[in-house]
Amino acid sequence: MVEVYPSQVRESQVHTRNLSVSHGSESVIVNVDLDVRQGEFVSIVGLSGSGKTTLLNALAGFLPSSGEIQVPGRIGVVFQDYSVFPWLTVYENIAFGLKDFRRPDEDEIVRRHLKLIQMEAQADKFPAELSGGQVQRVSIARALAPNPDVIFMDEPYGALDRYTREKMQEWLLEIWTEDQKTVLFITHDIEEAVFLSDRVLVLSDGRIDQEFQVDLARPRTEDLKFSSRFIELKKRVLEQLRKI
Secondary structure (H helix, E strand, O other): OOOOOOOOOOOEEEEEEEEEEEEOOEEEEEEEEEEEEOOOEEEEEOOOOOOHHHHHHHHOOOOOOEEEEEOOOOEEEEOOOOOOOOOOOHHHHHHHOOHHHOOOOHHHHHHHHHHHOOOHHHOOOOHHHOOHHHHHHHHHHHHHOOOOOEEEEEOOOOOOOHHHHHHHHHHHHHHHHHHOOEEEEEOOOHHHHHHHOOEEEEEEOOEEEEEEEOOOOOOOOHHHHHOHHHHHHHHHHHHHHHHO
16 A cells, blocks of 8 residues: 655645634634645534534635635535535536536536546436435536535535445545545544544634644545544544533
């Protein structure tokens, strides 16, 4: 196995300084400083109400905020609630993300992403004819098709059963290894965060409370979850959450 660890010298693609978000008089995100390097996979965990989704929405430009935010011009966003159009086929959903770019090679791009998500045979099916895991694959492919610099993912597997979730985790890592996109991933599942990530950030009351480097070799498989180092990292993150 080739051991691959994240570079410590890659340029930052997501950068914030003193980022704050308020809902009325309530401060939801408070002076967050964040740097996510190019090609890095970073997960954010936290208790319900800690501000995880608000932080992601502010970074994506969906919410007003104060402070400094620097993100690339092209971002892809994947939500938990299967952000696909039910009246479009799998092919049409993936192609939809390309409409703003008027690409002459649109069909080639869509076909490549159908192959990437292993759904070439389902190209003409509608979301209602697919499983939850398949629908979420389509959602991810649609986010990937325009070739974004950064992908924001907000608990994309939260609605899936455990078995499907684990399969989707492995599949996502295969895609990430191939494209090396910068990913910021929100989850409440500590095991998922450690398995996927180069770093895990713990968010508490709108602030980054702690950061954990995940010094586990890639590529990663399910067997890794039974290793002593994986269990130790998972325990450390859990203990930090229990202190909150």
